[in-house]
Amino acid sequence: GLDETLMAVQRYANRSAVDVEALLRQYVAQGIAASCGENKRKREQENEDKKAQAKGGLKKTSHFLAGSALVYDFELCGLLGSPPRVTNWRKALDAYVQEGDARPKYCTQRILCEDDLVVCMYDPYPKSKIHLLVLPKLKLCLPGDFRKLTKEHVPALRQLQSATIRIKERLRQSLGECDLQEGFHSIPSMAYMHVHIISLDFSGVRNKRHYLSFTTPFFIPIDKMVREIESSGNCHHLRPDQKSKVLSGPLVCCHCHTELKSVPKLKEHLATHDSQTIPTCAIDAGSTRS
Secondary structure (H helix, E strand, O other): OHHHHHHHHHHOOOOOHHHHHHHHHHHHHHHHHHHHHHHHHHHHHHHHHHHHHHOOOOOOOEOHHHOOOOOOOHHHHHHHOOOOOOOOHHHHHHHHHOOHHHOOHHHHHOEEEEOOOEEEEEOOOOOOOOEEEEEEOHHHOOOOOHHHOOHHHHHHHHHHHHHHHHHHHHHHHHHOOOOEEEEEEOOOOOOOOOEEEEEOOOOOOOOHHHHHHHHOOOEEEHHHHHHHHHHHOOOOOOOHHHHHHHOOOOEEOOOOOOEEOOHHHHHHHHHOOOOOOOOOOOHHHOOOOO
């Protein structure tokens, strides 16, 4: 810096003008080299980011309040695969609502869109061709535990509901009138509050519990959740002791109520109801948590 340069000039004050000039040139050259090195590192990082984006690794987020159609990137879902493991997987969603540099790059890659209040991301373990999670940002102050919800949370829940509906509507602008449902798991596996937006093909389910968690009272539609909190101050969700019974029930088609004997038979049957032309998401690209 300038101070070091001046001190060096003072130390060498008894030297000739030629020596002092040479010293100054040396310091200037070092500064230029350091600046060039930093610029080079920035350029290299920019090039890496461009390469990743070309491969689908980086996805620019869009602002869904603008009203244009949202395009579900099936190819990107397959390229992303599973997210990195974290120490406490129940808190894995927390990183997605961080702002700026605090949000890890692997989270940014998985986000479809966001605004000041919510983040909408591709589910890392999709159970259907369309499977998104809508997360309220920290400023909405919504607890992950439904038992802690009160009437005071209704305005924030309304905002979360409104954002979720707008996302679903904008998806339909690009997908057509495909069947989508939005809501919560009564006993969520993740600690951070999140709303599922999921299509009813369930082509990604691996076992009975996966399917029944979306097609029984274990799944709470977001409008039902908001109404109950608004009217009574709490939501009548399942108790933990009821979970096993509900998730071990019969496999019944969510479209025509036909009972099937196994998950493969169920998926084969569900495919006959999937009349909408939805590209096949790379379900097998990532593992599925049980």
